[in-house]
Amino acid sequence: MKVAVVGSSHGGFETVRGVLHDFPNAEIDWYEKGDFVSFLSCGIELYLQNVVKDVNSVSYATIDGMEAKGVHVHINSEVASINPAEHSIKVVDVNNGQTTESKYDKLVLSVGAVPFELPVPGKELGNIYAMRGRDWAILLKQAEVNPDIKNVTVIGSGYIGIEAAESFAKAGKKVTIIDQNPTILGTYLDPEFTDILTTELVDNGLSVKNDQSVKEFIGNDKGMVSGVITTTGETIPTDLVIEAAGIRPATEWLKDTVKLDNHGLIVTDEYQETSQPDIFAVGDATEIEFAPTGTKKLIALAPNARKQGRSAAYNLMEKRRKTTAVSGSSALHVYSYKFASTGLKDVTAKQMNLDVASVYITDTKVPPFVPAEDNAKVYFKLTYDPRTREVMGAQIMSKMDVTANINAISLAIQQHMTIDDLAYADFFFQPGFDRPWSVMNIAAQKAQDQLAK
Numbered sequence: 001m002k003v004a005v006v007g008s009s010h011g012g013f014e015t016v017r018g019v020l021h022d023f024p025n026a027e028i029d030w031y032e033k034g035d036f037v038s039f040l041s042c043g044i045e046l047y048l049q050n051v052v053k054d055v056n057s058v059s060y061a062t063i064d065g066m067e068a069k070g071v072h073v074h075i076n077s078e079v080a081s082i083n084p085a086e087h088s089i090k091v092v093d094v095n096n097g098q099t100t101e102s103k104y105d106k107l108v109l110s111v112g113a114v115p116f117e118l119p120v121p122g123k124e125l126g127n128i129y130a131m132r133g134r135d136w137a138i139l140l141k142q143a144e145v146n147p148d149i150k151n152v153t154v155i156g157s158g159y160i161g162i163e164a165a166e167s168f169a170k171a172g173k174k175v176t177i178i179d180q181n182p183t184i185l186g187t188y189l190d191p192e193f194t195d196i197l198t199t200e201l202v203d204n205g206l207s208v209k210n211d212q213s214v215k216e217f218i219g220n221d222k223g224m225v226s227g228v229i230t231t232t233g234e235t236i237p238t239d240l241v242i243e244a245a246g247i248r249p250a251t252e253w254l255k256d257t258v259k260l261d262n263h264g265l266i267v268t269d270e271y272q273e274t275s276q277p278d279i280f281a282v283g284d285a286t287e288i289e290f291a292p293t294g295t296k297k298l299i300a301l302a303p304n305a306r307k308q309g310r311s312a313a314y315n316l317m318e319k320r321r322k323t324t325a326v327s328g329s330s331a332l333h334v335y336s337y338k339f340a341s342t343g344l345k346d347v348t349a350k351q352m353n354l355d356v357a358s359v360y361i362t363d364t365k366v367p368p369f370v371p372a373e374d375n376a377k378v379y380f381k382l383t384y385d386p387r388t389r390e391v392m393g394a395q396i397m398s399k400m401d402v403t404a405n406i407n408a409i410s411l412a413i414q415q416h417m418t419i420d421d422l423a424y425a426d427f428f429f430q431p432g433f434d435r436p437w438s439v440m441n442i443a444a445q446k447a448q449d450q451l452a453k
């Protein structure tokens, strides 16, 4: 069997790994249009903050390592079109424009997404950057150490925007964050958490501007951005813009080949097969089943791309296992706070018109008798369906690392557990680690009381 895999980030890498495991005799062609394989954008923040020194180490695979496993790795190779009837692809060498044709028996697309560019006047000015992929990582690093760049405006306050903002602020830049939503991190947290995190950013010298967007980028006589005019009419002096205002799937070239939805996402079945037999798709260019609702949506996270890649490889010859539904769990730090969330929040449930209930508690990580230097306040919110009592989501935050609780809640969501299951679920206790009743038990017990009233 000849398998072609397009894209070398999380989804493509996992697919190749899966094919090597499940079909050791398959011939694998792995195509990447960039000049590097398996760059992991999730490592950019660590690179910008000097935790990781070498940009090339932010990867799971090397060309030599994969070729040693028998994979034919093709970098600088853009797959430009597919002929499903012939089972062939056209591949363009991005360095010289030469086109070659290659056959496949099975084709897996993990073409991912590209940063959304704001369609506003001045968008063509210099020093308007994005944060995705190795090329941008290198440019961002150069900007970070460039003394001429003093004022940085970050557009969008999802986790990518917050990572960019914190990195540049720590590098001594004056950072402004703009977001059209009423709070930062609106997909991940409710206001009980984002109010505290906004204060944390402001206390560290950042400026946060919610409920507004960008009207225009203005430039200087060198064609570089020099300011951002917001929709409230304010002009923010700016030497560098980092756009983190969402992504769009890199699927324009596929619109006449496989079925795309209204957002350009590739439509697949639960086995990752597209509308064309023998063509599979995974990762940020596709949707995945969201466990709390059982519906499909785009949740652009690495573990999702990995699960789908594993699933595509396993199902290449025969539909054997559906891709697991996910809860959409993620974690991040904002200066001294570490938070994680999963499933539905009040804010996202409202956007989806879903009727949920929540309980919010604060506690200490370990018993109150443990001194402050080994203890910290914990903020926790549990969201559930008041009719079925099923656990729907949770958010946690502390100055100590309590984020692992969210993985337990993710499991509870996947297993359709109720607040009654969670209220008395068995968790460990040791005063150096946790409380006799975990914060998850306490919140679920409070939810039971809330429903009993």
Ligand code: FAD
Pocket: 006, 007, 008, 009, 010, 011, 012, 031, 032, 033, 034, 040, 041, 042, 043, 044, 045, 077, 078, 079, 080, 110, 111, 112, 113, 114, 131, 132, 133, 160, 250, 282, 283, 284, 285, 300, 301, 302, 303, 305
């Ligand atoms: P992508 O990562 O988008 O990669 C697609 C690849 O395909 C690219 O290398 C591209 O060059 C190549 N390609 C595209 N079209 C073609 C073509 N026609 N021919 C050949 N090659 C092609 N997720 C988490 O879970 N945790 C995190 O902490 C986290 N941090 C992140 C931080 C940042 C800054 C960013 C940008 C993302 C982060 N993510 C994180 C999200 C995660 O990186 C993505 O969900 C994941 O990379 C998706 O993988 P993918 O394979 O679908 O696509």
